[in-house]
Amino acid sequence: MTAIDTHPTVRQNPFDPPAELAKYRADEPVRRMRYPDGHVGWLVTSHALARKLLADQRFSARSEFKRAPVSRPGADPFYGAPALPGWLVDMDAPEHTRLRQQLAGKFTARRMREMRPQIERIVEDLLDAMAERGGPLDLVESFALPVPSLMICELLGVPYSERAEFQRNSEILFSLNATAAEASEAMDRLYGFLRGLAASGSTRTADGLLAMLADDGTLDAEEIAGVGVLLLTAGHESTSSSLSLSTLALLAHPEQLALLREDPSITDNAVEELLRYLSVFHFGVPRTPLEDVEFEGHLFRTGESITVSIPAANRDPGWFEDPDRLDFTRKTAGHMAFGFGIHQCLGQNLVRMEMRTALPMLFRRFPTLALAVPPEEVPLATDMSVYGVHRLPVTW
Amino acid sequence: MHLSIEPDACVGSGQCALAVPEIFDQDDEDGTVVLLDEQPPQDLHEAVHEAAGLCPVQAILVAAADDTAR
Numbered sequence: 001m002t003a004i005d006t007h008p009t010v011r012q013n014p015f016d017p018p019a020e021l022a023k024y025r026a027d028e029p030v031r032r033m034r035y036p037d038g039h040v041g042w043l044v045t046s047h048a049l050a051r052k053l054l055a056d057q058r059f060s061a062r063s064e065f066k067r068a069p070v071s072r073p074g075a076d077p078f079y080g081a082p083a084l085p086g087w088l089v090d091m092d093a094p095e096h097t098r099l100r101q102q103l104a105g106k107f108t109a110r111r112m113r114e115m116r117p118q119i120e121r122i123v124e125d126l127l128d129a130m131a132e133r134g135g136p137l138d139l140v141e142s143f144a145l146p147v148p149s150l151m152i153c154e155l156l157g158v159p160y161s162e163r164a165e166f167q168r169n170s171e172i173l174f175s176l177n178a179t180a181a182e183a184s185e186a187m188d189r190l191y192g193f194l195r196g197l198a199a200s201g202s203t204r205t206a207d208g209l210l211a212m213l214a215d216d217g218t219l220d221a222e223e224i225a226g227v228g229v230l231l232l233t234a235g236h237e238s239t240s241s242s243l244s245l246s247t248l249a250l251l252a253h254p255e256q257l258a259l260l261r262e263d264p265s266i267t268d269n270a271v272e273e274l275l276r277y278l279s280v281f282h283f284g285v286p287r288t289p290l291e292d293v294e295f296e297g298h299l300f301r302t303g304e305s306i307t308v309s310i311p312a313a314n315r316d317p318g319w320f321e322d323p324d325r326l327d328f329t330r331k332t333a334g335h336m337a338f339g340f341g342i343h344q345c346l347g348q349n350l351v352r353m354e355m356r357t358a359l360p361m362l363f364r365r366f367p368t369l370a371l372a373v374p375p376e377e378v379p380l381a382t383d384m385s386v387y388g389v390h391r392l393p394v395t396w
Numbered sequence: 397m398h399l400s401i402e403p404d405a406c407v408g409s410g411q412c413a414l415a416v417p418e419i420f421d422q423d424d425e426d427g428t429v430v431l432l433d434e435q436p437p438q439d440l441h442e443a444v445h446e447a448a449g450l451c452p453v454q455a456i457l458v459a460a461a462d463d464t465a466r
């Protein structure tokens with residue numbers, strides 16, 4: 001018997017996923033994989049099978065069975081606990097269905113399109129501040145993090161007067177330097193704060209998604225606060241990483257940047273291509289069969305952890321021609337950056353609007369934008385659950 | 397082309413409504429797809445096919461015009 005591999009983590013360059021994934025996909029798109037706690041489960045790497053598996057509801061998303069494929073400091077790879085109230089990403093139908101229906105009405109394509117003026121205003125203000133401060137500066141801190149963080153405030157309905165406090169707590173929550181105790185206190189404060197926003201009638205401070213959910217009356221206060229924290233957690237690093245990595249990718253591919261400048265009508269497709277190419281959910285999504293399931297000639301036994309690799313599916317030559325090339329003119333339909341099946345990203349159209357708005361505005365305002373350090377000195381977040389850069393020093 | 401939808405399967409991802417707003421909208425209450433035109437005009441056929449392929453739960457069913465009799 002050959003040794004069973006763990007999930008690869010070492011990248012050969014900032015943009016391509018670890019080379020092993022391509023080899024696995026070609027040789028054995030469903031293969032055994034060893035998890036950090038020794039458990040032997042499965043890794044799925046082809047586009048066709050990733051799609052098929054995520055569309056099959058025999059594979060559960062319940063957190064009590066989930067395992068992370070790569071260990072992170074301080075976190076147990078085996079989640080082992082049931083979903084927190086409101087955390088639909090960790091639930092199956094029908095519990096998932098009930099929450100998803102409540103939320104999807106607040107995230108319709110129409111509503112997200114209508115958020116464009118707010119996004120433009122937020123981006124404009126941040127660009128003004130950057131211009132005033134002058135380069136070099138860290139684009140993550142000055143731009144990529146505040147865009148999603150201010151947008152989530154708009155969406156949830158955090159009043160202006162309380163945004164600084166809200167931001168401070170979410171910064172601690174996502175900071176690498178915060179201790180576990182600091183992070184947990186920040187989480188408690190956010191929960192308390194979100195409960196306040198969701199409170200009914202005159203006790204609440206603003207109108208936004210949480211207030212609308214409270215008025216609908218279907219979810220209880222704990223669920224609504226949980227939804228708030230889930231949206232914050234799911235949307236913060238993922239969007240921020242997508243903005244900073246997209247900028248890095250554009251600077252590294254000047255011919256693609258030129259295409260985008262010459263023809264703004266390709267912006268929407270360019271954003272889809274960046275999402276595909278970057279695949280920031282680089283450790284994939286977890287699923288578990290709750291019964292023995294025959295899948296493509298393999299027997300997945302009850303409780304065996306499965307990782308569906310998003311980067312591998314998004315670089316599958318069986319679906320995308322010349323998949324390792326960043327190409328804004330390619331057909332991007334079917335990319336899996338937002339997953340597939342019933343859990344497909346709820347925030348996807350918000351992200352699309354943010355990227356479609358923020359990236360062109362950034363390059364229009366600073367046409368000479370460039371890295372302020374050699375590319376190999378950009379610190380990559382290869383061990384974080386969302387791939388990205390820790391800092392992106394730029395100048396213009 | 398004849399379009400139909402399975403509202404019970406829809407999870408309100410909004411991909412169809414973002415891609416082809418002339419044909420797909422979403423309910424404000426639960427985000428479920430709303431079909432605006434069962435017989436999309438010729439110039440939208442390709443876009444509608446693509447939207448059906450994007451749907452993460454295959455809730456959009458496209459039939460050629462001549463199968464609608466069934």
Ligand code: HEM
Nearest residue numbers: 088089234235238239242285337338339343345346347351
């Ligand atoms: C580029 C940014 C983003 C990426 C790449 C991304 C990716 C994903 C993926 C892959 C999933 C599926 C997880 C699974 O199947 O287990 C997901 C689910 C989810 N995402 Fe996102 N996401 C992004 C931004 C956002 C934002 C901005 C929000 C909210 C404001 C959000 C909210 C959610 C929620 C609530 C779910 C769970 C949906 C469900 O279980 O039905 N995401 N996302």
Ligand code: SF4
Nearest residue numbers: 406407409410412451
């Ligand atoms: S793409 Fe599918 S799941 Fe998404 S809104 Fe349209 S019909 Fe519903």
